[in-house]
Amino acid sequence: MFDASVVASKAARMRRDIVEMIAAAGSGHPGGSLSAADIVATLYFGGVLRHDPANPEWPERDRFVLSKGHAAPVLYAALAEAGYFGRDHLATLRKLGSILQGHPDSKKTPGVEVSTGSLGQGLSIAAGLAAGLRQNPDDDRAVFCLLGDGELQEGQVWEAAMFAAHHGLGNLVAIVDDNGLQIDGACSEVMCLGHIAAKFVAFGWKAAEVDGHDIPALHDALAAAKSHSEGPTVVVAHTIKGKGVSFMENEAGWHGKAPSADELATALAELALSEGGVR
């Protein structure tokens, strides 16, 4: 079921796809896509998220909501890798007529559960989904929602946090891609979030913290969060924005900028080396 080396190779390929598709598009958000690659790979290829690429509408599937919708490339890379659509679509990202919009569009892309992009809304949607799916006590379908740390500045996130705890939504798992950066700089300088896990705990959630690039640790944390049924759980994943591409790592400037042809070549070379050349 879970094989860390398989997930790692999937994440490596996803990272290469991310920088390639953003370079081809000429715009997009590499930093927050690369920081989330190990999280999304663990969900889709680590046996955490129950899904069937051949049947995107399978009623028994778990649901994934990408609240940080600007990280669409990481989701598209995972969906293509899983086989929801052909890899040839990746080169059409952000182009007229593409099924791969700049931000996730559930009406256009197989495997995208709901459209996102305006920050702060995904956890509310995921909570509604969790409440709507839980019609009988035996229902074990889970809802995963990936948020950015900067996104937590949106007040609606905490409206949703209250709601999920109040209703004891044990089938809801929030994951925070805590990369520490937002467009204007460090989150701690733009608008300090304080202790994220403690905030969720104060709202009545169970919280876990994990290295967001340690795939076995991520797997264990997400699996534990999924099996916790007494209420909602958050996994705060400490990550590096731009992870895997040295010149993008921890640079707020790479939040929403496409690499040039030279930068792409350097990035792909680095990714090939750092991930053991998996392709």
Added chain:
Amino acid sequence: MSPKATREAFGETLVELAREGVDVVAVEADLSKSTTTAKFGDAYPERFFNVGIAEQNMIDVAAGLAVAGRVAFTGSFAVFATGRAYDQVRNTVCYSGLDVKLAPTHSGITVGPDGGSHQMIEDLALMRVLPGMRVLVPADFAAAKSALRAAAATPGPFYVRLGRSSFADVYDADFVFEVGRAYVLREGSDVTLAACGIMVAEALKAADILAEANVSAEVIDVASVKPLDVDTLVASVAKTGRIVTCEEHSVLGGMGSAVSEVLSEACPVPTRRIGVADVFGTSGEPAELMEHFGLTARHIVEAATELVR
């Protein structure tokens, strides 16, 4: 006995739909007694979600319930459900094309004493520009029940505009409303009175008064502001040659604007728009405010008389 307000149809209709086997759920933001969704919550507590005072969460929780396959209605007042949560309605509900049915109450100036902060007169403008959104403004209690049923039965986002106060019934209890259809309630040849919501009753009164002055007014209920029944409107003004639109909404962007947009292209005729001028509301009793803002049968008669002169 004063007629029931359109908001009183809300909870009652949800209960009926649930009894009939429709998978309806409702999300409310601490106004369940005022909106009457409490009736539904009492009958079906497992299908009722009160999010507290958190309208943005209300809309997106409803969106999530819709993604889970449920038919999700939302409550609250028109000013909060549309204004405070506009991004949620636009970017999640409409952009994803979800089965979320907004049916906020306390629209328009007939909210009364709460004043301008709570009198939503821009909601039709905000809602009708959203791709995929259907906008219904029922004239009375019976029409509201039928409009809510239509919204539940038709896939996709809906805005059903409900009010706190009502002055007269227009329809029989068994009225069945069709989305996208305008209803000619009275035929006439000199002027078309196109109205929605509580202004339909005022337009019918105005037609009576005009008849005494030998002016034959055709009265149309344009409850379906979007989609608009262009054929019925064009056929009417082709016959009468003039139109007065009547709505409890700003004259900017609402039903009168929608009608003017299509007629200016399809069949331009002299037009007067009755509605709240470009100002906020103010405290007062509903009937006083109707007079204050120029929304009575008398004001419609004046506008129509000016046009036929």
